[in-house]
Amino acid sequence: MKREIILTEGGSNSIYLPEMDETYHSTHGSIQEAQYVFLKNGIHRVFSSELSVFEVGFGTGLNALISLIHSSEKQKIHYHSIEAFPVEMELIEKINYCSILGEEYKNDFFKMHSVEWGSAHQISTAFSLLKIQEKIQGYSLNEKFYDIIFFDAFGPRAQSEMWTEEILAKMYKGLKKGGFLTTYCAQGQFKRNLKSVGFSVEAIPGPPGKREMTLAWK
Numbered sequence: 001m002k003r004e005i006i007l008t009e010g011g012s013n014s015i016y017l018p019e020m021d022e023t024y025h026s027t028h029g030s031i032q033e034a035q036y037v038f039l040k041n042g043i044h045r046v047f048s049s050e051l052s053v054f055e056v057g058f059g060t061g062l063n064a065l066i067s068l069i070h071s072s073e074k075q076k077i078h079y080h081s082i083e084a085f086p087v088e089m090e091l092i093e094k095i096n097y098c099s100i101l102g103e104e105y106k107n108d109f110f111k112m113h114s115v116e117w118g119s120a121h122q123i124s125t126a127f128s129l130l131k132i133q134e135k136i137q138g139y140s141l142n143e144k145f146y147d148i149i150f151f152d153a154f155g156p157r158a159q160s161e162m163w164t165e166e167i168l169a170k171m172y173k174g175l176k177k178g179g180f181l182t183t184y185c186a187q188g189q190f191k192r193n194l195k196s197v198g199f200s201v202e203a204i205p206g207p208p209g210k211r212e213m214t215l216a217w218k
């Protein structure tokens with residue numbers, strides 16, 4: 001699959017897939033979007049001293065990186081992320097997140113990308129990472145295990161098979177009671193699918209360039 005590095009608003013990179021005409025992040029700012037959807041409306045909503053996150057779509061590792069930067073002795077993060085089509089290291093080396101977020105995170109960012117798939121690794125004192133190289137369709141999440149799900153698949157227009165009741169039921173099963181899923185997507189059919197598998201759905205204002213995003217509570 002051909003991948004091209006692009007520049008989004010605010011100067012941060014993303015990846016564009018010409019064959020799908022799809023980007024990995026909002027062109028209104030990859031870092032702004034990630035911080036808004038997954039930090040402000042994800043991790044910042046949980047106050048426990050340890051936190052388990054499941055991500056759909058590891059991609060460039062941006063959501064993992066901002067989570068690592070947030071993690072501390074006060075809030076340790078166990079981060080599990082599934083990815084069917086890992087991004088090649090030559091592209092990762094060109095991505096400029098650390099020149100914006102802080103050069104001091106460069107080693108941790110490369111470590112996240114270079115550790116083996118399929119086993120958990122301590123990336124920093126407060127952040128551990130398990131990368132799963134598989135399609136979500138064939139994967140079963142640990143039951144009632146996660147506080148938050150970062151649902152960061154390509155949009156329903158490009159990949160409708162990721163937003164189905166079948167996949168969302170897996171997400172529901174994987175969450176602890178009171179846990180939630182956060183995503184940039186606000187499509188009507190997706191929200192109906194969330195409701196039909198048991199989620200309570202909340203529409204909130206979206207990141208730059210998007211009117212709404214979705215939180216779904218168990």
Ligand SMILES: C[S@@+](CC[C@H](N)C(=O)[O-])C[C@H]1O[C@@H](n2cnc3c(N)ncnc32)[C@H](O)[C@@H]1O
Nearest residue numbers: 057058059060061062063084085135136152154
């Ligand atoms: C919107 S991008 C994720 C962006 C990523 N979170 C980041 O911070 O760069 C969607 C990701 O889902 C992955 N993907 C596509 N189909 C998948 C599947 N069936 N199972 C798991 N991952 C899939 C893609 O390869 C891509 O990396």
